[in-house]
Amino acid sequence: MLKKKFHEYSYNLGFTREEYGSRSNRYSRLVFSAFHRYGFSDTLTMGFHAEAGNNLYNLGPQMTFLAGRAGIVSLSLAGSSGRGSNSGAAGIATYTYQGLNIGARLSLAGYSRNYSVVSDTQSDEKTKYTAGCGLSYNNPLLGTLSLDLASVRKYVGDDRDAGTVSYNRNLTARTSITATYRRVREGGYSNEFFITFNFAPKPDLFVSTGYEQTDAGKTVVASLQKNPPVGEGFSYRASVKRSDVFDQTTWTVNPDLQYNGRYGIYEGGFQGHASGGEKTGQYNFSVAGALVYVGKTFGATRPVYDSFGLVNVGELEGVTVLLNSQVVGETDSSGKLFVPNLGSYNQNQVGIQDKDIPIDYYLSSVKRLVSPPLRSGSCISFVARKLQPISGRLAIRIGAELEPVEFQEVALKVNGRDITFPTGSGGEFDIDLSQSNEFKKVLEIEESGCSSITDNTNVMLKPGTYQASVQHAGTLRSFSLSIPDSTEPFIDLGQVVISDTP
Known part of the structure; x- marks a missing residue:
């Protein structure tokens, strides 16, 4: 269901991938596929789906509506037309x-004998209809029990009926058990039983053992897996399996090691088999x-x-970047880091660790919410500028005398905006842009796009000459303020003199 006035759509044009998983770079005909859904209200979503290719066209409407508190109903129709x-x-x-505790589902699908989709126009086994239903009960103390029935009828080929009973329960916060029994009728009858025990000693580390019993034999599996990190780091998985099928014992081992680097993913593994006195092994690296x-x-x-982003933190190296509170990596010598795993149309929280920012730096923010389009790149800027207060004494030349400009407000033109600062006794002034609301607005504009990435700077106020103005004796006086290129923590401009010409 979509919220009212919300759209969900995808329009795609490309070439069909052939023999996926066994051969690379094998593409054939050009195909088009699309769907578009729209929320007419919070309880009604309608749309269409379409595809075309290889002289075949498939098109149909879709509708999903909320039936009060009784559940959700979805209806879809399609028609295909083409040669042959x-x-x-x-x-x-x-x-x-x-x-809260009970779930249910029903499904029914029917197909005419010659109905076709672009991905499968040559199949000999045509489905006539499928039907299914399911019922589940969940209790936090007792666990979850579910029953599913499914039936498939074909124009050509064996029909299939299956019934499945599953039970799942969390034994502790880190352990769970799952058991499944399935009975299938497809040409003959077969029975399958599975039970799995899972243990998670850490949030990203999993240990599991499983037992499977079928009419052909039994299989026992033990596995260990550390999930890949969001950013850089190692992950691994290893499994040992013993199968006793048709009176033959087979051992299989499969260790695998993966490293997520800054510039790519590097993976190596081994798969070994031992059966009937014969041993085989295969190494792989990618x-x-x-x-x-x-x-x-x-x-x-x-x-x-999906989508990616480029994080920029001024020109600061070694700043830790986070995606949804998980470490992605650190910025390079130019203050940048690519984040390759943003989710399109989702709220991705991209942040940095402020403890990595030097104490003498101004930082605009530490978190940004990014929702990029599909397969797009985003600039994610955190404006980091070195705090470099500027001081001096402002005076105006009146004839041969220099008169201090005291207790006046000076307007400094920075990026088209007037940044103001006061003068004090003797014309002394201090410029601290981190306290200027107008300058913060300038930084907000830089932070909202790619400008701070393409025109990066490490200081609050770039070296150069700026135009300024101040009221003196009822007259607006303009003058130039030159900021030197300095690495000192404080810049003293000395005495700045305004000419006596208005």
Whole structure:
């Protein structure tokens, strides 16, 4: 269901991937696919789906509505048309209900004999209809028990009926057990039983053991897995499996090690088999990465499967970058880091650790919410400027005398905005832009786009000459203020003299 006036859509044009998983760079015909859904109200969503390719066209409407507190109903129709025997129709209806403790589902789909989709126009086994239903009960103390029934009828091929009973329960905060029994009728009858015990000693570390019993034999598996980090770091997984099928014992071991680096993912593994006195083994190694460009910055990073971002923290090196509170990496010598795993149309919280920022720096913010479009690049800027207070004494030349400009407000033109600061006794002044609301607005503009990345600077006020003005004796006096290029923590401009010409 979509909220009222919300859209969900995808329009795609590309080439069909052939023999996926077994051969690389094998593409064939050009195909088009799309869907578009719109929330007419909070309880009604409608749309369409379409695809075309290889002289085949498939199009149909979709509708999902909320049936009060009774659940959600979805209806979908489709028709296909093309050369040969690919013209037909299909319809799908589903119902789901999820209460506090009870859940239910119903589904029914029917297909005419010649109905076809672009991804499968050559299959000999055509489905006539499918039907399914399910019921589940959940209790925090007792666990979850579910029952599912499914039926498939075909124009050609064996029909299939299956019934499944599953039980899941958390034994402790870190351990759980899952058991499943399934009975299948497809040509004959078969029975399957699975039970799995899971243990998570750490949030990213998992240990599991499983037992499977089928009509053909039994299998026992033990595995250990550390999930890959969001950013840089190591992960691993290893499994040992013993299968006793058709009176033959087979041992399989499969260790794998992966490193997420700054510029790519590097993975190596081994798969070994031992059965009937014969042993076989296979090693594998892979490298994956991406070349990206955004904000006039080109670079290499880990694979990008959705969207990515370029984080910039001034010119500060070694600043830790976080994505949804998990470490992604550290900025390089130019203050930049690519984040390759942003989720499109989702709120991604990108942040930095302020403890990595020197104490003499102004930092605009430590967290940003980013919601990028699909397969896009985003500039994510955290304005970090070195606090370099500027002081001096302002005076005006009156004939041969220098008269201090005291207790006046000076307007300094910075990036098209007037930044003001006062003068005191003897014309003394201090410029601390970190306290200027107008200058903070300038930094907010830089932070909202790619400007701070493409025109990066490390100081609050760039070296150069700025125009300024001040009221003196009822007359507006203009003058130039030159800021030197200095690495000192404080800049003393000495005496700044305004000519006596208005």
